[in-house]
Amino acid sequence: xxxxxxxxxxxxxxxxxxxxxxxxxGELGYAGATTDRVAKAAGISQPYVVRMFGxxxxxxxxxxxxxxxxxxEALDRAVADEASEKPVGxxxxxxxxxxxxxxxxxxxxxxxxxxxxxxxxxxxVARRGFLRIYDRxxxxxxxxxxxxxxxxxMLINTLIASNLTIRIDEDERVDELFAxxxxxxxxxxxxxxxxxx
Amino acid sequence: xxxxxxxxxxxxxxxxxxxxxxxxxGELGYAGATTDRVAKAAGISQPYVVRMFGxxxxxxxxxxxxxxxxxxEALDRAVADEASEKPVGxxxxxxxxxxxxxxxxxxxxxxxxxxxxxxxxxxxVARRGFLRIYDRxxxxxxxxxxxxxxxxxMLINTLIASNLTIRIDEDERVDELFAxxxxxxxxxxxxxxxxxx
DNA sequence: CCGTGAAGTAATCAGTCGATTACCACTCCC
DNA sequence: GGGAGTGGTAATCGACTGATTACTTCACGG
Numbered sequence: 001x002x003x004x005x006x007x008x009x010x011x012x013x014x015x016x017x018x019x020x021x022x023x024x025x026g027e028l029g030y031a032g033a034t035t036d037r038v039a040k041a042a043g044i045s046q047p048y049v050v051r052m053f054g055x056x057x058x059x060x061x062x063x064x065x066x067x068x069x070x071x072x073e074a075l076d077r078a079v080a081d082e083a084s085e086k087p088v089g090x091x092x093x094x095x096x097x098x099x100x101x102x103x104x105x106x107x108x109x110x111x112x113x114x115x116x117x118x119x120x121x122x123x124x125v126a127r128r129g130f131l132r133i134y135d136r137x138x139x140x141x142x143x144x145x146x147x148x149x150x151x152x153x154m155l156i157n158t159l160i161a162s163n164l165t166i167r168i169d170e171d172e173r174v175d176e177l178f179a180x181x182x183x184x185x186x187x188x189x190x191x192x193x194x195x196x197x
Numbered sequence: 198x199x200x201x202x203x204x205x206x207x208x209x210x211x212x213x214x215x216x217x218x219x220x221x222x223g224e225l226g227y228a229g230a231t232t233d234r235v236a237k238a239a240g241i242s243q244p245y246v247v248r249m250f251g252x253x254x255x256x257x258x259x260x261x262x263x264x265x266x267x268x269x270e271a272l273d274r275a276v277a278d279e280a281s282e283k284p285v286g287x288x289x290x291x292x293x294x295x296x297x298x299x300x301x302x303x304x305x306x307x308x309x310x311x312x313x314x315x316x317x318x319x320x321x322v323a324r325r326g327f328l329r330i331y332d333r334x335x336x337x338x339x340x341x342x343x344x345x346x347x348x349x350x351m352l353i354n355t356l357i358a359s360n361l362t363i364r365i366d367e368d369e370r371v372d373e374l375f376a377x378x379x380x381x382x383x384x385x386x387x388x389x390x391x392x393x394x
Numbered sequence: 395c396c397g398t399g400a401a402g403t404a405a406t407c408a409g410t411c412g413a414t415t416a417c418c419a420c421t422c423c424c
Numbered sequence: 425g426g427g428a429g430t431g432g433t434a435a436t437c438g439a440c441t442g443a444t445t446a447c448t449t450c451a452c453g454g
Contacts, residue, residue, distance in 0.1 A: 007449085028228070029227075029313075031228035036440095047404085050442065051443090114355050114359040115312065117359035118225070123360055127359055127360065131368070143374070147352070150374075151351065155347055162312070177340070203431090204430090204432075232413090243412085245433075248414095253411095
């Protein structure tokens with residue numbers, strides 16, 4: 001039934017599942033997502049997902065940690081970018097906006113992790129992740145700037161999580177809010193949305 | 198089995214359930230919460246919860262709308278407060294912080310609604326709620342100020358949703374972040390946390 | 395060519411949860 | 425005092441879902 005090409009090394013398959021799970025968890029949340037939907041998104045069977053990660057909870061934890069790592073890496077690249085002569089603040093902002101258009105699932109999964117702070121197993125991972133990102137910001141800016149950056153990030157996360165993007169060009173209040181939030185990077189965002197849609 | 202005093206007019210009982218559901222949904226999210234937990238939190242049986250609101254989804258929608266209304270009312274009171282000679286911005290900030298310490302469940306439920314933007318029935322309600330709050334802010338401040346206020350609010354929501362408060366006085370980065378986020382209102386927040394704990 | 399391990403699935407089980415049904419208790423009014 | 429409406433529950437059902445089990449297929453080394 002299964003053709004030769006469907007058999008893939010476990011490490012590679014693992015990455016595929018994590019990627020699919022990021023999208024599924026990002027959209028539906030931890031409790032709302034099912035291992036079967038993750039499996040279907042990854043193109044494999046449900047039992048294989050469970051066997052590879054042990055439990056749904058463990059899968060989510062790995063998704064969450066990978067998510068934080070991806071974000072930090074993206075921000076690090078922006079900080080280290082020698083080519084740009086812009087100051088570090090705008091460069092980081094731009095990097096975050098870039099994540100919005102390319103890896104929306106990552107930001108959504110991050111958000112889904114943050115609101116599970118009460119959970120005895122996932123909560124600590126979420127808090128560590130939050131602080132990892134905050135720490136990275138603190139390395140290159142003041143506490144006040146870092147706080148504002150996080151605040152702006154949480155607003156952006158909320159805007160895309162609530163799907164307010166679908167009301168752009170439809171509700172002028174939404175247009176205004178997006179213009180204010182993304183500033184001169186608004187064009188990038190709109191472009192990214194068109195590409196996904 | 199049920200003593201006389203447990204029989205309560207439906208309208209009053211309805212409010213009790215909404216209050217309990219706000220706490221439960223706020224902590225566990227929509228998918229993570231069960232109608233049975235809401236029922237237990239309200240001190241009644243599970244079937245009664247379902248019968249009064251029709252479905253779990255409808256209950257959540259009513260919780261979400263009530264949540265937005267409560268927040269807007271609190272902000273309106275702050276705006277209308279003639280006694281204070283502070284400018285409107287700080288007054289609103291103070292009102293929001295006050296919500297953190299008195300009605301944490303409300304803010305958490307709001308957050309839980311926002312991240313359900315993909316849901317065909319709940320999503321529109323969440324977006325309307327977000328815009329209702331944003332609009333209210335726009336009545337009394339510039340678009341840029343309103344955006345910053347929303348961003349700060351989303352950061353505050355995330356901080357309490359992720360339960361980072363439990364690491365106050367334990368991790369100096371957390372202390373710093375909270376100090377920056379709440380500024381001169383930090384004392385109020387800490388006081389409120391002690392009272393709840 | 396055989397057997398061993400890796401990749402993967404079908405079938406199924408056990409628990410959970412939202413919803414439904416049928417019923418009970420009390421009050422008020424005629 | 426009886427029946428009609430209101431406030432409420434116990435029992436249960438059906439669907440869903442995470443996890444388990446047992447099986448299949450294939451590549452490869454000796």
